[in-house]
Amino acid sequence: MTARKRIVVIGGGVAGLSTAALLAHDGHDVEVIEKNDDLGGRAGLWSKDGFRFDTGPSWWLMPEVFDHYFEMLGTSTKEQLDLVRLDPGYRVFFGENGSDEPPLDIFGDYERNREVFENIEPGAGAALDSYLQTARQAYDLAVERFLYTSFDSTRAFLSLPVLKNAPTLAKLLTRSLQSFMLVEVQRPTPAAGARLSGGVPRFVAGADPVDVSPDELDGPRRRRPIPPGGLHDPRRRTRARRARTRRRDPHRYGRDFRADAQTAGSSTPPSRQVVGVRVQTADGGTRDLPADIVVGAADLHHLETKLLADDLQTFPERYWKRATSGPGAVLAYLGVSGELPELAHHSLYFTEDWKTNFDAIFESPTRVPDPASLYVCKPSATDDSVAPDGHENVFVLVPVPPDPPDPGLGHGGMNGAGDPDIEKVADRAIAMIGQWSGVPDLADRIVVRRTVGPADFVDNVNSWCGGALGPAHTLRQSAFLRSTNRSRKVEGLYYAGSSTRPGIGLPMCLISAELIRKRLNGDRSVGPTPTH
Structure with missing residues (x-):
């Protein structure tokens, strides 16, 4: 545990709030600033005429990441969220121009789903078994060695399981989820492969092979749970409140949340050590917020190119001209x-x-x-x-x-x-x-x-680029090649969220928050922080 610091978090989305909660739980004075009236970022809420819409993520992926996150705050997923198991987990419609082919339901039982695939085409069940075995192995390695690290050393790669499975990991890291599944599953059983690929919401979850649990790919072993009422149900703590879950009083941890505060820039002296953030307030004025640490949890392109002087940018415009946006x-x-x-x-x-x-x-x-x-x-x-x-x-x-x-x-x-x-x-x-x-x-x-x-x-x-998720998970933008979560030009400036490591999606945002915590604590371990 480092000495108590003044920390300003830019951005009140999931990554910003998650980072604030962890750092405040460690005893730091944390202030979150958000340009919009409401917290949540992409995970927003809109109501009209008795309808209540979640404006962002709706899939509950990688539940063990949420379990671990809440454990770090001294609580649990069960205590914070009321989850409902879905059966079917999801329904898939195929074809074009009104195909007569019936939709395919993915259920809450793996053996039942295996039978469904086998009935579609003989051999598909075995192909599914083979794929999920490979995917589980890669997923476990990713969680243990690659997701919970900032790649500041080669330690993530120096283990017998990683070296033994290097060919599989390389294949997963260099190909999209859909192409991997198409080749690995469709080659022996075309129809089953297409359906399995269709059952994976890559464009919804924005995931890479090593970032999605096989239990989420097949959907079947655990019925897909989501909080009732959507992720903003007033019957339980919302995402915005998630940063305050450890105690009823958010200020007990020294937290402060400011909405409707547009960031005008960071403050750095000639030594290039961050000293604070300047915000534009709703009345048109400005205010300087002193800080020992600043965590940028907003869009990385905006943070770097709009809030920092040219000579302070780790990722200037020329970087983004070569980068690839997600959809x-x-x-x-x-x-x-x-x-x-x-x-x-x-x-x-x-x-x-x-x-x-x-x-x-x-x-x-x-x-x-x-x-x-x-x-x-x-x-x-x-x-x-x-x-x-x-x-x-x-x-x-x-x-x-x-x-x-x-x-x-x-x-x-x-x-x-x-x-x-x-x-x-x-x-x-x-x-x-x-x-x-x-x-x-x-x-x-x-x-x-x-x-x-x-x-x-x-x-x-x-x-x-108006992206819905963040930078794409291409070879040049995945794992250790993805944007680093620390500025190379300004001491004390860090980054969290979908623009940086480990990637896009709600679980990745929670992990990115933990990576900031590990950096500040000098923790260079490659796995999740022990909670017991």
């Missing part, structure tokens, strides 16, 4: 009259040639796929408090290319008032869901509609 997204929050039994809590829609569909998002020139593979969440299937009686709450995510500033797809809006390209994507998605799911009057039953486009991600969270 953008068009989101639609829909309040629908009547019930939709055709949809599960989680539903995935995959076009016939889903690989070409995804490639369109990243290959040059990029384009918005039409038809597009997409994801639908219906939280009202599990919790009736997110929609008025007799209505359904529906969240739609359509992956689109990362959005350049000019031209771009633009902003969303209320009731079709967003930019035309955004509304066209949403209209096509709604029509596709209705057709494939057997709900031809879906569009006519929508009573609340709001769309969100890449430009909204820029406005709301300063997202680089």
Whole structure:
């Protein structure tokens, strides 16, 4: 444990709040500043006419990461969250132009799912066993050696299990999840491989092979749990409150939360040691917040290129010109009259040639796929408090290319008032869901509609290229090659969140918070911090 320090965290999203909680729990004086009125970042909340929408993540992946995080705060997931197990875990729709092929349900029992795959094509069950064995081995190694380290030394690589499994790890680190699964599973059993690949929401979770537990890939061994009411259910602590879970009084740990405070820059003397943060307040003034440590938990491109002088930037604009953004997204929050039994809590829609569909998002020139593979969440299937009686709450995510500033797809809006390209994507998605799911009057039953486009991600969270997740997990942007979480130019300046190590997604944000804690404590170990 280091001496008590004054720490300012820039950004009140999941990574910022998680970092603040850990550091405050260690006894530091921590202040979180956030430019928006509400905390949560991408994990926001929007309410309209009795509907309550989570605006961001809806999958509960890598539950052991959450368990470990809460243990570090002296509590538990069970104490903090009311989780509901889903069965089916998710439903997958296949085909194009209204395929007659029935949807595939992934259940809460592995043997049941193995039988489903085997019935689709003989040999698929064995292929699934083989894949999950390899994936489990790689996943366990990742958790033990690669996710909980900042790669300040070669220690992560110097172990017999890592050296023994180097070929497998190299293969996983240099290929996307979808391509790995396509080759490893589809080669012996094409139909089963396509379905297994389709059952993995890579574009929802934004995951790499070594970052996703096999229990989450097959969905089956544990039914996929989520907090009832979404991740902002008032019946339990919200993400914003998660940073205060150790005690009822947040100030007991010396914490302070400031919303509606736009960061104007960091303060550094000629010695290049951070001394504080200057914020623009809501009334147009400025205020200097002294700090021994500053943790930037906002978008890394914004932090580096907008808040630091050129000579203080570890990742200047020339770095970002070579970098690759993760996918953008068009989101639609829909309040629908009547019930939709055709949809599960989680539903995935995959076009016939889903690989070409995804490639369109990243290959040059990029384009918005039409038809597009997409994801639908219906939280009202599990919790009736997110929609008025007799209505359904529906969240739609359509992956689109990362959005350049000019031209771009633009902003969303209320009731079709967003930019035309955004509304066209949403209209096509709604029509596709209705057709494939057997709900031809879906569009006519929508009573609340709001769309969100890449430009909204820029406005709301300063997202680089309007990305929905963060920098992509390419070979040059994964593991030890991903952006470091410490400035090389300014002493005392650190980074957390999806832009930096270990990567994108809620579990990775929690781990990134722990990596900051380990740095400040001089802990260079490669695994999770012991809690007992």
